Amino acid sequence: MKSKILQSLHQDHANQVQLLSLIESEIDKLRKEGETPNFELLSLALEYCVDYPSHYHHPKEDLLYEKLITRDPAIAEQAIILTEEHETLMQLTREFADAVGEAIAGDTTDNLRAAAGRFLKYYHYHIGIEESEVFPIARRVLTDDDWIEIDAAFRNTADPLFGDHTRDAYLALQRCIVEKASEASA
Template identity: 40%
Template sequence: MSDVIWKLRDDHKKFARLMDLIAREVRVFDAGELPDYDLVSNILDYTQNYPDLYHHPVEDLVLAKLRLRDPDAAASVGGLDKEHEKLGALTRRFAAALHNVMQDAELPRDWFIDVAGDYLSFQRRHMQMEEVVFFPPALRALTDPDWQEIRDAITLPGDPLFGDGEGQAKYDRLHQEILKWGKPQDVTAFARP
């Protein structure tokens, strides 16, 4: 498997874990209890930054190569860039809703839960589509030189949540919560060096 796809899939595992944490806190909120708003806020801060700045641009590079090698497979992916835009909009909408709740704004509880559900559902469907429809044809169609060109085109800093990137201290509490919440399927996927 290409190390580029391996990294994208590893990111998806991590993002799925974050979605699980958000879903847990939304269930707490739905039960009328006090969720960990700061935890959810930190997750949303991370998902507004790392994926849009680093993860999605790599996917865009892979898709551009796939369009050259297998246009039919690339067409089946559809408007990946539009999905990324929608995901960004849903993330911002959920972050704004969370901010309003944290400021004690009078909002219908069901509305907030719906906004969170829209975000979580779309995020999960989007990652599933990439795993099933996008990555397999890319692995089949792209050549070693294609993968090398992609690697040469990306300059990714360390992941500030799961790696040793800049801003790591900002996400220390979130990282500890992820580790505390139970074992992920692949323990090494969530370990910091």
């Protein structure tokens, strides 16, 4: 159970990093002569960040951190900070989505690069801390009952983009992710 949950959280991170890379390459087009980011694609990517990371991945981690504090009070400060960072990530996602909305409406792209930069930097930083510092402690100190409780709370939550059945709304986004991954490995 322990390794199954940690493996699924780790897989979520790997998927999210792929998505961040796609977002970054679209935003980079702002600096290139004659290129324009695919704003609709960015909008879909941010919709997904609300749909799955914000609604399932982060709440699952919040429960994990809650358990972690009861088993290892020394980790409390860091666990609380990570939980608060989930709120910040949601806020940065909203701000980025607003900036994409302004670009789609043809108003301005002035806020886009800065909003994207904050979003990308914070996501990478947050995932890095979880993977390198907190998950190893969770693996060591949580009990079998803790893992069973976490699993029970989040069973049947399929990823609508990277899961076995991609939701229709995300098919175009999924195609771009697959293309980018195959370009990178070519």
